[in-house]
Amino acid sequence: MSSVEQKPQQPNNDNITHFGYKTVDKSEKESMVASVFHSVAKQYDIMNDLMSFGIHRLWKRFTIDASGVRPGNKVLDLAGGTGDLTAKFSKLVGKDGQVILADINSSMLNVGRDKLRDKGLVQNIEYVQANAEYLPFEENTFDIITIAFGLRNVTDKDKALRSMYSVLKPGGRLLVLEFSKPEHELLNKAYDFYSFNILPKMGELVAKDGDSYQYLAESIRMHPDQETLKEMMNNAGFEQTSYHNLTGGVVALHKGYKF
Amino acid sequence: MTISMAAITDQLMLKQALSSALEKVINKALELNVNDNSALKTLEAKQLTLLLDELGFPLTFTVSSNQVLVTNLTDSDCTVITSINTLKKLKASQQLTDYIKQDLLDIQGDLKIAQQYLNLAENLEIDWQNELAHYIGDIPTYQLSRVAHFAQTKLHFAKTQIQADLSEWLVHEKKLIVSASELNDFNGQVTQTVARFDKLQQRLEKLTKHINEG
Ligand SMILES: C[S@@+](CC[C@H](N)C(=O)[O-])C[C@H]1O[C@@H](n2cnc3c(N)ncnc32)[C@H](O)[C@@H]1O
Numbered sequence: 001m002s003s004v005e006q007k008p009q010q011p012n013n014d015n016i017t018h019f020g021y022k023t024v025d026k027s028e029k030e031s032m033v034a035s036v037f038h039s040v041a042k043q044y045d046i047m048n049d050l051m052s053f054g055i056h057r058l059w060k061r062f063t064i065d066a067s068g069v070r071p072g073n074k075v076l077d078l079a080g081g082t083g084d085l086t087a088k089f090s091k092l093v094g095k096d097g098q099v100i101l102a103d104i105n106s107s108m109l110n111v112g113r114d115k116l117r118d119k120g121l122v123q124n125i126e127y128v129q130a131n132a133e134y135l136p137f138e139e140n141t142f143d144i145i146t147i148a149f150g151l152r153n154v155t156d157k158d159k160a161l162r163s164m165y166s167v168l169k170p171g172g173r174l175l176v177l178e179f180s181k182p183e184h185e186l187l188n189k190a191y192d193f194y195s196f197n198i199l200p201k202m203g204e205l206v207a208k209d210g211d212s213y214q215y216l217a218e219s220i221r222m223h224p225d226q227e228t229l230k231e232m233m234n235n236a237g238f239e240q241t242s243y244h245n246l247t248g249g250v251v252a253l254h255k256g257y258k259f
Numbered sequence: 260m261t262i263s264m265a266a267i268t269d270q271l272m273l274k275q276a277l278s279s280a281l282e283k284v285i286n287k288a289l290e291l292n293v294n295d296n297s298a299l300k301t302l303e304a305k306q307l308t309l310l311l312d313e314l315g316f317p318l319t320f321t322v323s324s325n326q327v328l329v330t331n332l333t334d335s336d337c338t339v340i341t342s343i344n345t346l347k348k349l350k351a352s353q354q355l356t357d358y359i360k361q362d363l364l365d366i367q368g369d370l371k372i373a374q375q376y377l378n379l380a381e382n383l384e385i386d387w388q389n390e391l392a393h394y395i396g397d398i399p400t401y402q403l404s405r406v407a408h409f410a411q412t413k414l415h416f417a418k419t420q421i422q423a424d425l426s427e428w429l430v431h432e433k434k435l436i437v438s439a440s441e442l443n444d445f446n447g448q449v450t451q452t453v454a455r456f457d458k459l460q461q462r463l464e465k466l467t468k469h470i471n472e473g
Pocket residue numbers: 033037078079080081082083084102103104105108130131132133147148149150153154155
C-alpha cells in the first residue's frame with residue numbers, strides 16, 4: 001500500500017517529473033497520462049460519481065457560478081474530458097456564444113462528444129485535441145478558461161498556465177478546479193485512507209483498472225497546495241488571484257484575471 | 260480558527276445543492292405540465308435573477324432547449340428583488356406593477372422577461388391524480404378514495420362554518436370604526452379563502468371520481 005510518508009520530494013533535475021509517486025522522464029509523462037485516460041475514458045463518468053459520491057457535480061456547479069459567464073461569451077473548457085462543464089456552459093452562452101472543449105486525449109474527447117451530442121448539444125460546441133502547454137488558439141481569444149481536474153496531469157504546469165494566460169482576453173478569467181490539501185489534519189487522514197485504500201479497489205472492481213486509480217490518488221498528493229498554485233498563477237501573469245476551498249479543502253477553486 | 264457562515268455555506272456548496280434541487284423540480288414540473296409549455300420558446304436564452312430577502316444570494320434561471328437551468332450567477336437580463344412571501348402571493352402578471360408600487364418588489368432590467376417567467380409558472384398545472392395513479396395499486400387507491408371522501412365532507416363542513424362565522428363577525432364588527440380600504444381588503448381575503456376552498460373541493464371531487472373510475 002502506498003502511504004503519504006512515501007510521498008517523494010519535488011524532482012530537482014529539469015528533465016524529470018512525477019507520474020503519481022514515480023519519478024519519470026518529462027518526455028515520458030505525457031504518454032503515461034495518455035494511457036491512463038485512454039484506459040478510464042469509457043467508465044470515467046460512472047467512476048466520477050462513485051468516487052466523489054456525486055459531489056463533483058456541486059464542485060462543477062460552483063465553478064460555473066464563479067465564472068460569471070454571460071450569453072455570447074467564448075469559453076475554453078481545457079482538459080474538458082467528457083464535457084460536464086462544456087454542457088453547462090453551452091446552455092449559458094447561448095447561440096451567440098461558443099464553447100471549445102479541448103483535451104489532449106482522443107478517447108476522452110470521443111466519449112465527451114458522444115455524450116454531448118446525445119444531449120442535443122451541438123450548435124455552439126467545438127472539439128479540439130490539444131495540449132494545455134501549447135494551446136493552438138490566437139492570443140486574447142477567450143472570455144473564460146476553465147481547467148477542471150486537469151492541471152495535475154500536465155507535465156509542465158507553469159508553461160500551461162502561461163499558455164492559458166496568452167489566449168485569455170484582457171478582462172477574462174481563468175478558473176482552476178483541482179484536488180488540493182484538506183485544511184484539517186483529521187480530514188486529511190481520512191481522505192488519505194480513502195484515496196489509497198478504497199479508491200484503487202473501487203477502480204479495480206468497477207473499472208477493472210486499479211492502477212489508474214492508484215495514479216489518481218498519487219497525482220492528487222503531488223499536486224501543488226492552495227498557496228503554491230496561487231503563486232504559480234501569479235508568476236504566469238494572472239492578477240487578483242484567489243482561491244476557495246471546497247469540501248474542507250479536498251478541492252479548491254482558484255481564480256485569476258488577465259487585465 | 261474562526262470560519263464565517265458564508266465560508267461554511269461555500270464549502271458545503273449549499274447554494275449549488277439548492278439550485279440543483281430546484282432545477283430538478285422545475286424541469287420535472289414542466290415535463291408533467293398538462294398545459295403546453297410554449298411559453299418556454301419565447302424565453303429561450305433569457306435569464307431571470309431572483310434576489311430573495313430570505314436567501315441572501317441570487318438564483319438565476321436560464322431557459323435552454325426547453326429546459327430551465329438554475330445557477331447562482333449574479334448578472335442577468337432581469338433581476339427581481341423581493342421576498343418569498345410576496346413571491347408566493349404573486350399570481351397574475353398584472354400584479355407585478357402593483358407590488359412594485361407597494362415597494363414589495365423591485366425589478367431591474369427587462370420587465371417583460373419577469374412577466375414571461377411568471378406566465379410560465381402560472382401556466383403550470385399538474386394532473387396529480389393521474390400521476391399518482393401511476394405509482395399506487397388498487398388497494399391503496401381504494402383506501403385513498405375513502406380518505407379523500409372523508410376529507411371532502413370535512414372540508415365542506417369547515418367551509419360552511421367559516422362562511423357563517425365570518426358573516427356573523429361582519430354584522431357585529433361593522434359597528435366598529437373600520438376604514439373602507441381595510442374592509443375592502445378583508446372582504447377580498449374572505450372571497451379568496453372561499454375561492455380556495457372551492458378549488459380544493461373541486462380537486463377532491465375530481466380525485467374521488469378518478470379513483471372510483473380507476
Ligand atoms: C480527470 S480528467 C477531467 C475531465 C473533466 N474536466 C472533468 O472535470 O470531468 C483529466 C483530463 O485531463 C486531460 N489532460 C491530461 N493532460 C493534458 C494536457 N497536457 N493537455 C490537455 N488535457 C490534458 C486528460 O486527457 C483528461 O481528459
